[in-house]
Amino acid sequence: MSDFKINTKCVQAGYRPGNGEPRQIPIIQSTTFKYDTSEDMGKLFDLEASGYFYTRLQNPTNDYVAAKLAELEGGTAAMLTSSGQAANFFAMFNICENGGHIVASSSIYGGTFNLIDVTMRKMGIDVTFVSPDATEDELNAAFKDNTKLVFGETIANPALTVLDIEKFAKAAHAHGVPLIIDNTFPTPINCRPIEWGADIVTHSTTKYLDGHGATVGGAIIDSGKFDWMAHADKFPGLTTPDESYHGITYAEKFGKEGAFITKATAQLMRDFGCIQSPQHAFILNLGIESLHVRMARHVENGQAVAEFLEKHPKITKVNYSGLKSDKYYEIAQKYLPNGGCGVVSFEIEGGRAAAEKFMKALKIAAIETHVADARTCCLNPATSTHRQMTDEQLEAAGIPAGLVRMSCGLEDKEDLIADLEQALATV
Numbered sequence: 001m002s003d004f005k006i007n008t009k010c011v012q013a014g015y016r017p018g019n020g021e022p023r024q025i026p027i028i029q030s031t032t033f034k035y036d037t038s039e040d041m042g043k044l045f046d047l048e049a050s051g052y053f054y055t056r057l058q059n060p061t062n063d064y065v066a067a068k069l070a071e072l073e074g075g076t077a078a079m080l081t082s083s084g085q086a087a088n089f090f091a092m093f094n095i096c097e098n099g100g101h102i103v104a105s106s107s108i109y110g111g112t113f114n115l116i117d118v119t120m121r122k123m124g125i126d127v128t129f130v131s132p133d134a135t136e137d138e139l140n141a142a143f144k145d146n147t148k149l150v151f152g153e154t155i156a157n158p159a160l161t162v163l164d165i166e167k168f169a170k171a172a173h174a175h176g177v178p179l180i181i182d183n184t185f186p187t188p189i190n191c192r193p194i195e196w197g198a199d200i201v202t203h204s205t206t207k208y209l210d211g212h213g214a215t216v217g218g219a220i221i222d223s224g225k226f227d228w229m230a231h232a233d234k235f236p237g238l239t240t241p242d243e244s245y246h247g248i249t250y251a252e253k254f255g256k257e258g259a260f261i262t263k264a265t266a267q268l269m270r271d272f273g274c275i276q277s278p279q280h281a282f283i284l285n286l287g288i289e290s291l292h293v294r295m296a297r298h299v300e301n302g303q304a305v306a307e308f309l310e311k312h313p314k315i316t317k318v319n320y321s322g323l324k325s326d327k328y329y330e331i332a333q334k335y336l337p338n339g340g341c342g343v344v345s346f347e348i349e350g351g352r353a354a355a356e357k358f359m360k361a362l363k364i365a366a367i368e369t370h371v372a373d374a375r376t377c378c379l380n381p382a383t384s385t386h387r388q389m390t391d392e393q394l395e396a397a398g399i400p401a402g403l404v405r406m407s408c409g410l411e412d413k414e415d416l417i418a419d420l421e422q423a424l425a426t427v
């Protein structure tokens, strides 16, 4: 499908049925697969032949959806995981083990920040966080001899900073390591990080890719561009024999195009088992079939809501990279020419009390710790996820008490704005 436009790929890539086969992706609801001889199955275990033997490692339904995501992002191989957290963990741990070091943008999803800063540190992995706005010199200064990768988010959740992917890729490559980009918020419809130099792309498919708040899931896509053998000393897991897998050297046997995903499947999925269920993969695919239609509406609604809020006297600040006044407007014009996503954040005059009253008065937007689905939802961190913090601590963390994050869904924008207007009138 590589000659087709991305809208066509959303609908048709991945699964291409033959004559008389089901039009929709079959859900292969089976843990295991049958063979006539042990020899046949042995070839699969030795990675000598490709095929299925146990769903924890691979399942055809998941592979169809992963193949679609690889086409959408412009990669050579992909895998689904049980969650976005599992995707980011696998993507990093696949090449960074005990004794390694990560350079990561400080403006990333809270769960990923904890994963790197707490849990991966416990595994003996060191990290240096850098500002998403770091200069080239500041970036270069963050690398160490044992640095294995650079990590960032295209549009950060919840800070809504936009990453200069080319700058981060250049620094990573100058130090012989790959750039991993979590592309959850823009999705491949609005940004394809591989086109800007990223080597590995991850997703929480729980968000826009599913798009209906129905399934938790994740995905990893490999660009197939990073030359592991050229930096063999840094990545022994890919460039020396894996004794736990019959002495296979992944980068030799599967090349640049396949080594990363094959290793993550053969080792990490085998040992950690964070597989997505085929049922979830099927639902995820239904979401992706309309992704290109939905993202345009999410952006239209986000832009309209941001523009309305910016003019409202009770709103002191709006963060949305589609606004000319936004700090990231210029960089978004480059990386997100068709818009970013439907998530907007803003500060209400009157702090946490005003935010609480405002949100209670909303009729369409529900209060949820979720983003990026068909229904508009919102959250005031000061009275929910960050309620243990004082106003001063919140200010220092860049999450003022009156900050509201709103994920604009697919409703009519005039209804959304009317809802905001009546709720702001109560404050």
Ligand SMILES: *Cc1c(COP(=O)(O)O)cnc(C)c1O
Residues within 6 Å of the ligand: 083, 084, 085, 086, 109, 111, 112, 153, 156, 157, 182, 184, 185, 203, 204, 205, 206, 207, 216, 217, 218
């Ligand atoms: C939600 C989210 C995650 C975590 O994904 P889960 O599917 O909830 O595990 C990771 N990165 C970003 C940017 C997210 O928004």
